[in-house]
Amino acid sequence: MIDLEIPDDARTLLEMLKWLGKEYLRPLGIEADRKKQPLPADNPFYYKCAELGLQARTAIEGGGPSKKDGTEKKERTAARLGVLLGEELAYWDRGVAVSMPGPGLGGPPISIMGTDEQKKRFLSIFQTREKPVWGAFGMTEAGAGSDVARIATRCEKHGDSWVLNGDKAFCSNADKASWIVMWATIDKALGREGHRAFVVERGTPGLDVSKREHKMGLSAYASCTVFMDNCTVPAGNLLGGEEYYKGRAGFKGAMKSFDATRPIIASMAVGIGRAAWDRMQEFVKENYDLDRPVPRYQKIKEHIVTIKRKIDIGRLLCWKAAWLADTDQPNTLEASQAKAYCPAASLDAISLCIDIMADAGVRNDYFVEKLFRDVKAIDLVEGTGQIQRVVIARRIADYPRDDA
Amino acid sequence: MAISFALSEDETMIRNEAEKFSKSLYDDARKFEKEGVPASLYGNYKELGFLNLDWPVELGGQGLPFFVKTVVLEQLSRGCVSTLLSMDRAGFSLYPLLALKHAGAAPLLARFKQAADGFEPAVFVDTDEQIKLEKGVLSGVIHYLPSHKPSLLIVLQGRRVFCIEDGIASTPVLPCALHAAGACEVKINGKPVIVEELSEESYRKMIASMRLYMASCMLGVAAASYQYALGYTKERITFGKKVAHHQAIAFILADMSIAIEATRASIWKGAYELSKGDGFSAGSQALLQAQECSSFVTVYGVQLLGGHGYVSDYPVEKWMREARTLPTLLGGKDAAQLDLERTIRDWGFA
Numbered sequence: 197m198i199d200l201e202i203p204d205d206a207r208t209l210l211e212m213l214k215w216l217g218k219e220y221l222r223p224l225g226i227e228a229d230r231k232k233q234p235l236p237a238d239n240p241f242y243y244k245c246a247e248l249g250l251q252a253r254t255a256i257e258g259g260g261p262s263k264k265d266g267t268e269k270k271e272r273t274a275a276r277l278g279v280l281l282g283e284e285l286a287y288w289d290r291g292v293a294v295s296m297p298g299p300g301l302g303g304p305p306i307s308i309m310g311t312d313e314q315k316k317r318f319l320s321i322f323q324t325r326e327k328p329v330w331g332a333f334g335m336t337e338a339g340a341g342s343d344v345a346r347i348a349t350r351c352e353k354h355g356d357s358w359v360l361n362g363d364k365a366f367c368s369n370a371d372k373a374s375w376i377v378m379w380a381t382i383d384k385a386l387g388r389e390g391h392r393a394f395v396v397e398r399g400t401p402g403l404d405v406s407k408r409e410h411k412m413g414l415s416a417y418a419s420c421t422v423f424m425d426n427c428t429v430p431a432g433n434l435l436g437g438e439e440y441y442k443g444r445a446g447f448k449g450a451m452k453s454f455d456a457t458r459p460i461i462a463s464m465a466v467g468i469g470r471a472a473w474d475r476m477q478e479f480v481k482e483n484y485d486l487d488r489p490v491p492r493y494q495k496i497k498e499h500i501v502t503i504k505r506k507i508d509i510g511r512l513l514c515w516k517a518a519w520l521a522d523t524d525q526p527n528t529l530e531a532s533q534a535k536a537y538c539p540a541a542s543l544d545a546i547s548l549c550i551d552i553m554a555d556a557g558v559r560n561d562y563f564v565e566k567l568f569r570d571v572k573a574i575d576l577v578e579g580t581g582q583i584q585r586v587v588i589a590r591r592i593a594d595y596p597r598d599d600a
Numbered sequence: 601m602a603i604s605f606a607l608s609e610d611e612t613m614i615r616n617e618a619e620k621f622s623k624s625l626y627d628d629a630r631k632f633e634k635e636g637v638p639a640s641l642y643g644n645y646k647e648l649g650f651l652n653l654d655w656p657v658e659l660g661g662q663g664l665p666f667f668v669k670t671v672v673l674e675q676l677s678r679g680c681v682s683t684l685l686s687m688d689r690a691g692f693s694l695y696p697l698l699a700l701k702h703a704g705a706a707p708l709l710a711r712f713k714q715a716a717d718g719f720e721p722a723v724f725v726d727t728d729e730q731i732k733l734e735k736g737v738l739s740g741v742i743h744y745l746p747s748h749k750p751s752l753l754i755v756l757q758g759r760r761v762f763c764i765e766d767g768i769a770s771t772p773v774l775p776c777a778l779h780a781a782g783a784c785e786v787k788i789n790g791k792p793v794i795v796e797e798l799s800e801e802s803y804r805k806m807i808a809s810m811r812l813y814m815a816s817c818m819l820g821v822a823a824a825s826y827q828y829a830l831g832y833t834k835e836r837i838t839f840g841k842k843v844a845h846h847q848a849i850a851f852i853l854a855d856m857s858i859a860i861e862a863t864r865a866s867i868w869k870g871a872y873e874l875s876k877g878d879g880f881s882a883g884s885q886a887l888l889q890a891q892e893c894s895s896f897v898t899v900y901g902v903q904l905l906g907g908h909g910y911v912s913d914y915p916v917e918k919w920m921r922e923a924r925t926l927p928t929l930l931g932g933k934d935a936a937q938l939d940l941e942r943t944i945r946d947w948g949f950a
């Protein structure tokens with residue numbers, strides 16, 4: 197029989213996040229939203245995260261593939277823990293959660309594709325408790341988002357280094373990052389097979405991360421445009437080494453990491469939905485007496501039932517995809533199902549919360565409209581809702597690759 | 601780590617058995633719809649252990665968790681939900697009887713144990729209180745029951761349960777679907793053998809089981825329609841490509857797959873909560889989810905086959921009719937919706 201009990205060790209972690217959330221994430225997120233400014237790298241909260249050892253283990257970390265050498269007796273739990281923590285963090289503030297120190301979306305490609313030496317060099321820096329450290333992930337360009345095969349950032353080998361030229365868009369936390377996992381191509385005509393991933397370190401000559409987008413929500417972290425002008429990185433920073441890029445392996449590396457991260461991103465939509473639920477509930481208790489025979493109250497009750505269903509079911513889809521990952525079963529389909537369902541379901545749920553709160557629902561100080569703006573991004577990042585459907589269609593109906 | 605969606609070895613075995621049996625139901629579904637369910641099939645159904653799967657051991661059941669029943673119901677509904685309802689009449693009607701404390705329940709239950717020929721229990725959820733009890737006599741009309749000729753009728757009015765055996769006159773009617781299960785109008789005019797007000801706890805448990813039961817049937821119908829439409833659109837070519845490879849269709853297929861996955865998760869959660877003590881909310885939620893899913897999926901199931909979807913040479917039109925009919929039983933989704941609205945206080949709104 198299935199089991200939906202959250203285990204004790206996860207509960208302890210969730211309790212800690214709850215404290216952190218109340219104390220830091222929620223107020224900082226609201227402040228960043230009002231100022232439309234990301235939090236600066238020296239914010240005391242980030243030092244707190246480092247001190248607590250959180251950057252070594254952020255929710256975005258996901259689960260890499262398990263060791264197959266038989267040394268691992270205990271069932272892996274990373275993916276399930278990931279969705280539980282992802283939901284809780286996003287409940288308090290998704291923007292601040294993404295801004296937290298740690299390898300971010302750059303973590304999975306390094307742990308999946310990197311050589312042992314690279315894993316050690318680039319991931320061990322997060323072990324420190326002295327100061328916050330960030331990683332970032334640069335795939336999207338102004339001219340290529342969903343269609344990643346079209347990225348135009350070039351990489352050329354010159355002796356012992358690679359020279360990168362091009363611009364990346366929407367690079368989260370690039371302003372604070374110690375390194376960025378940057379995707380470039382040796383030859384655009386090769387499509388995905390021409391792709392190479394590099395770890396580009398902060399301060400590399402030719403790297404400029406100064407431009408920032410002005411977003412509808414999620415203001416707490418910077419989404420940067422990154423310019424690379426003869427940006428020169430040592431050959432040892434090519435992820436996985438040259439051997440890795442025989443055949444389609446390079447792109448598969450990126451895809452494999454999506455299987456781990458998509459359920460977590462989806463769970464963040466669930467967390468945002470739950471935040472709206474709680475605020476709406478507080479508002480209803482303060483302002484409406486649902487026992488009074490007011491015609492609209494009937495509608496409100498109806499909405500409440502719908503909101504709960506959308507959030508509850510979203511959570512289950514995330515859990516299922518994560519459980520599959522932890523138990524080494526294929527989960528590409530389920531990860532995309534969760535990622536396709538949750539952002540839209542939570543947006544609907546939050547929108548109904550606004551309906552319930554009516555005119556108060558759109559007031560910034562009543563919080564729910566912020567969540568409405570925040571949650572929309574989740575249907576865009578890590579593969580849009582449409583791209584998830586393309587992935588699903590490939591799995592269920594052999595939808596052809598050349599269409600997407 | 602405790603979060604798991606794994607079926608145990610036994611559960612998998614039972615599911616596979618159900619899948620096999622379901623295929624045979626599918627093959628003869630149109631025949632059963634026309635001619636009714638042959639007596640031998642009831643025998644098979646009982647022998648395979650599907651009838652008494654979750655019945656208490658005292659009643660000669662296997663005492664398995666209700667969860668297993670939901671898994672079986674989904675499978676069998678893929679084959680032919682109307683045949684299933686016919687074979688599992690006693691299975692379904694047991695939930696309200698188990699909730700009763702009345703001394704008269706024991707002899708009725710004894711008959712379930714035998715489930716002999718001619719024993720045809722039926723359940724009606726009377727949300728609008730159209731059936732009245734006056735001076736000890738129960739009277740009213742039920743417009744449609746998926747039954748040939750009920751010999752025991754269980755009427756639920758909120759927490760009130762009426763069981764009546766004499767004074768129920770049925771005449772056949774023609775419903776939109778579920779023909780193999782029978783269909784009649786019932787005129788009630790007689791003394792009930794049992795009138796009881798259930799405790800809140802028994803009521804919640806009974807409702808949870810019945811809604812999860814119905815949700816599993818809807819899920820099975822939806823899953824069947826999805827699988828068929830998927831197979832069909834992967835074969836058929838229009839404008840130089842497979843129908844499934846036109847993106848407008850591919851995305852519908854993807855959304856169908858999501859709806860089904862979501863519904864199964866929701867039902868499983870309901871069964872899990874039921875096993876933990878109270879599946880009322882989650883079970884009612886699952887019913888709403890299953891209704892939304894099955895109406896979406898089965899209507900598109902027809903659409904994806906084009907004109908062929910509309911005719912009885914193909915199965916999808918049957919599933920569309922079934923998905924429209926199932927949610928009218930048990931008070932329909934409105935009853936589940938209203939119950940949940942009354943539950944809102946338990947969710948912290950009080």
Ligand SMILES: Cc1cc2nc3c(=O)[nH]c(=O)nc-3n(C[C@H](O)[C@H](O)[C@H](O)COP(=O)(O)OP(=O)(O)OC[C@H]3O[C@@H](n4cnc5c(N)ncnc54)[C@H](O)[C@@H]3O)c2cc1C
Nearest residue numbers: 333334335336340341342366367368573577578580582600
């Ligand atoms: C807040 C935020 C943070 C982000 N962080 C990062 C980051 O850290 N690193 C990074 O690399 N990127 C990041 N991104 C970029 C994000 O991944 C892209 O925006 C996303 O992949 C979509 O690409 P696009 O914007 O170019 O849209 P397009 O790909 O141009 O899509 C436009 C529309 O077409 C649809 N579409 C595209 N292809 C198909 C198809 N085959 N079939 C049907 N519909 C299709 C899309 O769904 C969309 O509706 C971030 C974006 C945001 C908003």
